[in-house]
Amino acid sequence: MTAKGKLKTILIFAVIAALLFAAFAGSYRTVMKLSYPHKYEEFVEKYSAEFGLDSALLYAVIRTESSFDPSAVSSADAVGLTQITPETFEWLRMKLGETQGELSLLDPETSIKYGAFFLSYLIDEFGETPVALAAYHAGRGRVNSWLKDPEISPDGKTLTKIPISETAHYVKKVTKALNISSNLYKSER
Numbered sequence: 001m002t003a004k005g006k007l008k009t010i011l012i013f014a015v016i017a018a019l020l021f022a023a024f025a026g027s028y029r030t031v032m033k034l035s036y037p038h039k040y041e042e043f044v045e046k047y048s049a050e051f052g053l054d055s056a057l058l059y060a061v062i063r064t065e066s067s068f069d070p071s072a073v074s075s076a077d078a079v080g081l082t083q084i085t086p087e088t089f090e091w092l093r094m095k096l097g098e099t100q101g102e103l104s105l106l107d108p109e110t111s112i113k114y115g116a117f118f119l120s121y122l123i124d125e126f127g128e129t130p131v132a133l134a135a136y137h138a139g140r141g142r143v144n145s146w147l148k149d150p151e152i153s154p155d156g157k158t159l160t161k162i163p164i165s166e167t168a169h170y171v172k173k174v175t176k177a178l179n180i181s182s183n184l185y186k187s188e189r
Helices: 003-035 041-050 055-066 086-096 108-126 129-138 140-147 165-188
Strands: none
Touching: 003 165, 041 055, 041 108, 055 108, 055 129, 055 165, 086 108, 108 129, 108 140, 129 140, 129 165
């Protein structure tokens, strides 16, 4: 084979490799989007904007809490897409001044609205997203007590360790979902 022929063969293989890589990258992205979906986009975008919340964070919380199953119910009686307990739901309704009428956390819009408000509220209260996520999972009172403990929070604002392993795992899971989802959808934002 001549030098020209070898070069032509190498170029053909390079083009085929590039096409295969592009096809794989596209399918990988498609598969990842199935694992990190943006379901209920109308409600997530609406209430994220209304409450000044990053929609990517809300998607990450919904994925972690319920895997986008609107009928999810936890062992702690947390309900819906954003997994809010009935007691927290009533407290949030009072905070929003919406105590009239019957609402259900099994309704996707209701769950997303109250989940977005709660996350926004916790971020405003605690200032740090990981601390707000810990409060979303373990409760505001518990996180406030952790922030007063210098072994857990030397500065009273951040958590150097989360004493409950399930809550620590939850914060890591949401953070991972947030990072992956943000990268998957960044060109669409």
